[in-house]
Amino acid sequence: MRSIRYAALALTTMTALAGCGTATATAEPGPATSAAGFPVDVTNCGRTLHFEEPPSRIVSGWASSTELLQALGAGDALAGQYNTASGQVPGVPVIGENAPGREQLLAARPQLIWADGAYLFDGKQLPTIDDLARQGIQVMILSGFCTDDATKATVRDVDTDLDALGRILGRPEQAGRLRAQVDARLTAVAGRVGDGPATPVAFLSTFDGQFYTYEGVYSDIARLAGATNVYSGVLPAGSYFAQMSVEDIAGRDPGTVVYLLGAGESEEAARAGLSRSLPTVTAVREGRVVFLSQSGTTNLAGVASVEKLAAALHP
Template identity: 55%
Template structure:
């Protein structure tokens, strides 16, 4: 995810997408449930070297990576879900979201290389074989080595597939499919990756069945930061769509922007009947309700208590799926 401007970064995802929550109920087993042996050894039929396409590049692996650095909270959670906890030697952008309860105790024990971007020294000291990054923007040869420089020294960089061009407007909930397939190949655990994929498919199938035949609920997706209201498009519009809603601000933001400042007057004028409020960082529902009541008391959603809350970081990987299921349950109770 591309570096955002000061202040807006908090409102935009403490992003992304984004903390990201986990899978919740469903067939997926507990955090880190795949055994260490499964993670270390390739199943019958898997052969190295393997090559994986990622964001227009080909990543080459002579063996499964033993040392992984994760660049996003939700990416760390997916690695844990795949049983790869013992491979994670560092994580950065740890402020991108509060770990879901399912993964929090595990994540707390993992080395943190930075609440935001890591320093060059911290990253290289971790000696990663693989960096799973939130975008390419850090690898500019100044802040961090370039992707080519890292590859030359044996470190592959995989970018979240929804952010290949650092353009969050193109991200979708189902980008996780691409990354799951890639991770299954890279680590020689395609069976475990398929299990997680099957759980995702089933959870989204249940939502689709629940909302079948219902008209999409018009919603405004909003968040606030230091008294300013923002609206969101991109993956949040996709979350709303899959949950049986229609983001009324979708397609109205400036080109290339997945979030934008929103005037209070415009929101009052559109008078949406439902708000999807994205909570950032440690912001509480009570704090958000107090702001909405004081600044937007005439908006129908506020008057009628039709405000539904999601963590702002419910956007990528398993958390995007969690966002869909939580929003669908709230909208179509």
């Protein structure tokens, strides 16, 4: 997930980005009771993943992915997490604040790696996906980030990954229940939003005194929450984020700002920074600022971001 690392990690590993949104789904405790239905073949990003039995050691490359595995009841199988600078799930061994090294990854003895993208598996930093498969290690990529173009990711990519993980873990019923919960949650949001006009919002974050805005899945979060991203279609083709000047933001004068918090960044400090830098912007002047996590875009965290934004815009 190179693009999401650029947008929610590359910028924020320099400031240590905030954790993912918290999933509200109910976890299914305990290991799968049997390997009924195995072996299974699952298609992911155009590749076929083969499992003779549910993996008992899993490494996760994104905090919201770790949370989803826990929600599926696979917490006992989690052997490690990386990219923890973007959000860390307590109780799971850390094998890399950013990308893991080859030795760190292999020392975790994973049978499945649920990765944030294929970019790390270049044969240099980490073994290739094919090399790992020959060692009995399967690599699953977040379905919204099969390519380097993260602008195509959507909130409902979670459906695809839940279906795949349900089969891989031997937990299709649990996956089905979580999908039903996602459906119900987003249906409830749609009911809250209604048919009124979309609210223009600007997604902003800061690093080193500069403002950045975001496209891709954030525009989908806005759409589902009854809003429209004022920077949608403005960024260069394929760009997931871009630096924006104070003058550009002030010229667009968004009525609502969705501020994406980085690690260790408090709402109070962010609000004060906005007041200093964008005092003439209507949203800042009138206090219409909604705070989300920069990394709360994928899996159940993306659904939670939709809910939070919709609740703020449509109380």
